[in-house]
Amino acid sequence: MKTRRHFLHTVLGASAASAAFSAGSQPSYRGENIQFGLVTYQWGKDWDLPTLIKNCEAARVSGVELRVDHAHKVSPELTPQQRLEVRRRFEDSPVDVLGMGTNFEFHSSNPAEVRKNIEGARAFIKLSHDIGGTGVKVKPNALPKDVPVEKTLAQIGRALAELGDHAIGFGQEVRLEVHGKDTSELPNIKTIMDAADRDNVRVCWNSNDTDLNGGGLEANFALVKERLGHTVHIRGVNQSAYPLYKLATLLVEADYEGHVCLEAHKMPDGDPVAALAEQRDLFMKLVSQARLAAKD
DSSP states (O other), X not given: OOOHHHHHXXXXXXXXXXXXXXXXXXXXXXXXXXXXXXXXXXXXTTOOHHHHHHHHHHTTOOEEEEETTSTTOOSTTSOHHHHHHHHHHHHTSSOEEEEEEOOOOOOOSOHHHHHHHHHHHHHHHHHHHHHTOOEEEEOOOOOOTTSOHHHHHHHHHHHHHHHHHHHHTTTOXXXXXXXXXXXXXXXXXXXXXXXXXXXXXXXXXXXXXXGGSTTOHHHHHHHHGGGBOSEXXXXXXXXXXXXXXXXXXXXXXXXXXXXEEEOOSXXXXXXXXXXXXXXHHHHHHXXXXXXXXXXX
16 A cells, blocks of 8 residues: 655655655645656657657656547557456556547537537547556537527537437446536536536546636635546646646545646647656646645
8 A cells, every 4th residue: 555655755856855755844645646747749749659658657657648630640540459458458557548539529510410429439448448548538629609608508418418328337437527618617517517427427627727617726626526537638848827826736635536637739849758858847846745735
């Protein structure tokens, strides 16, 4: 069993952990199961699967969400034997495959288009199961102008409910990324989730600027914190003005268990593995600071 001391040694390094304990600071138990992962959005998109796993190991990144159509070539076209090989590669490494990041969306006013996206997502749910993943990311993407907002949000929720019923047989989460013009507003995400009403349909927090709208980050986080899935997305830790320390604090206070995954837009200069390791260290330092500041 990993102790709090083990966590600090892992995240901060032995010398920093010893200093923290010698100073009499004890971290909260909350947040001890927050881990750092990678979305192969820009960083990692050109790495084949062996390289991706090797580089994540080197950067001490413990999980990866595989985006579709990238160099790792993990897709529904894989044969059963090829899926087993992908699964074995991850099982033989300390890196977890978190699942598949897809672009399926369910807001269209054309029923045939919605059905096409549902069927596409179903194929990736099976794929994620076969390779050892735990979920599939989907997204809302827009609100059609000629349809009442409430109708579209309910439609998206019904599609997610159908996918959730399908996914539960494969032990998978359906992860609704907070995404899209207007649909990324957290009150709209909550309405969608209320309509979905399935335990395995979860929210993938996406660290958008719109998180700060309305009542602000804390109020918007509170709308969905009980429905967070096992993946959260962030941009580059030192690449945006998003209040990541506040997010880390909210995740610690919620005792979040899962991977906070880098989904950075800007490619790093120089060594990408070293840059990935730096991103991990920067964010996990925020988590450590939040745990040290928290009160049990």
